[in-house]
Amino acid sequence: xxxxxxxxxxxxxxxxxxxxxxxxxxxxxxxxxxxxxxxxxxxxxxxxxxxxxxxxxxxxxxxxxxxxxxxxxxxxxxxxxxxxxxxxxxxxxxxxxxxxxxxxxxxxxxxxxxxxxxxxxxxxxxxxxxxxxxxxxxxxxxxxxxxxxxxxxxxxxxxxxxxxxxxxxxxxxxxxxxxxxxxxxxxxxxxxxxxxxxxxxxxxxxxxxxxxxxxxxxxxxxxxxxxxxxxxxxxxxxxxxxxxxxxxxxxxxxxxxxxxxxxxxxxxxxxxxxxxxxxxxxxxxxxxxxxxxxxxxxxxxxxxxxxxxxxxxxxxxxxxxxxxxxxxxxxxxxxxxxxxxxxxxxxxxxxxxxxxxx
Numbered sequence: 001x002x003x004x005x006x007x008x009x010x011x012x013x014x015x016x017x018x019x020x021x022x023x024x025x026x027x028x029x030x031x032x033x034x035x036x037x038x039x040x041x042x043x044x045x046x047x048x049x050x051x052x053x054x055x056x057x058x059x060x061x062x063x064x065x066x067x068x069x070x071x072x073x074x075x076x077x078x079x080x081x082x083x084x085x086x087x088x089x090x091x092x093x094x095x096x097x098x099x100x101x102x103x104x105x106x107x108x109x110x111x112x113x114x115x116x117x118x119x120x121x122x123x124x125x126x127x128x129x130x131x132x133x134x135x136x137x138x139x140x141x142x143x144x145x146x147x148x149x150x151x152x153x154x155x156x157x158x159x160x161x162x163x164x165x166x167x168x169x170x171x172x173x174x175x176x177x178x179x180x181x182x183x184x185x186x187x188x189x190x191x192x193x194x195x196x197x198x199x200x201x202x203x204x205x206x207x208x209x210x211x212x213x214x215x216x217x218x219x220x221x222x223x224x225x226x227x228x229x230x231x232x233x234x235x236x237x238x239x240x241x242x243x244x245x246x247x248x249x250x251x252x253x254x255x256x257x258x259x260x261x262x263x264x265x266x267x268x269x270x271x272x273x274x275x276x277x278x279x280x281x282x283x284x285x286x287x288x289x290x291x292x293x294x295x296x297x298x299x300x301x302x303x304x305x306x307x308x309x310x311x312x313x314x315x316x317x318x319x320x321x322x323x324x325x326x327x328x329x330x331x332x333x334x335x336x337x338x339x340x341x342x343x344x345x346x347x348x349x350x351x352x353x354x355x356x357x358x
Contacts, residue, residue, distance in 0.1 A: 009139030036191040097144035109164030115171025141183035168203040174210035230284025251288040
């Protein structure tokens with residue numbers, strides 16, 4: 001049985017096609033008003049100022065889903081302003097989304113999940129310890145964005161604005177490529193989330209064929225490639241995906257992306273205290289990316305286990321950044337927040353589902 005399309009995952013042209021296949025005609029302007037009413041404005045029902053024909057409304061009600069995701073839990077960290085929502089889909093699947101404060105007051109980004117759980121099993125990631133259940137639909141990712149936006153509006157009214165989105169929550173976005181790209185298009189559309197394309201990022205642990213596809217398609221969206229280590233043996237121990245594509249293959253794909261992209265390539269390191277801050281990592285980055293227009297993001301690890309990875313000390317981070325600056329690339333520390341309220345990735349889902357955060 002085919003699942004009915006959900007309005008949250010549709011662009012106006014998609015809605016025209018969905019109705020057209022059922023023999024129902026809707027003008028492009030009418031489709032734009034419907035999508036804007038539901039996604040841009042986040043309203044129930046149908047447009048009232050410039051209504052569409054009742055027969056078309058009835059067809060949409062018959063052919064399309066439009067229910068929002070259920071907000072099952074909310075965790076806010078007063079220390080850093082991160083807010084995480086735990087969301088439940090109609091089939092009971094749990095996913096997470098995080099509201100992240102940006103430097104500009106009143107502006108936020110949303111960290112979105114792309115899968116229920118994750119199959120990659122990175123050693124430092126709580127989501128990887130949940131295992132993999134299924135891919136999220138584009139409508140569920142957009143629904144998560146809308147849930148975070150509604151929560152922000154309830155808290156701050158018109159004072160807060162979501163101006164960015166990053167697919168960096170639960171799951172590997174490039175293993176759910178088509179749905180993630182569709183969600184990104186909806187978020188960037190003037191009738192959708194109204195987020196600029198260059199303010200939407202897709203993160204990957206290094207799925208080389210998908211990186212090359214993304215490069216060939218020449219999207220406005222940003223790409224973030226999480227290396228975490230340039231030392232082959234260390235990266236393989238931390239990120240099992242390295243057994244499929246070597247660090248040299250990943251780096252070659254990043255270099256090709258940087259050569260054609262409108263923006264710098266971004267490489268991310270989850271910084272693990274005492275593990276991946278040595279001179280061998282600096283030399284590895286130099287070897288792999290010398291001369292490449294690059295941005296390096298350093299991300300604090302969140303690992304609540306007593307035996308887990310520790311965050312690097314400030315002294316370690318300062319020393320590491322000093323040595324990285326010799327590479328001549330921008331180095332940005334991306335704070336990984338929410339840990340004080342179980343609002344870091346995977347924590348809420350682990351608590352509610354009863355999965356062990358081992």
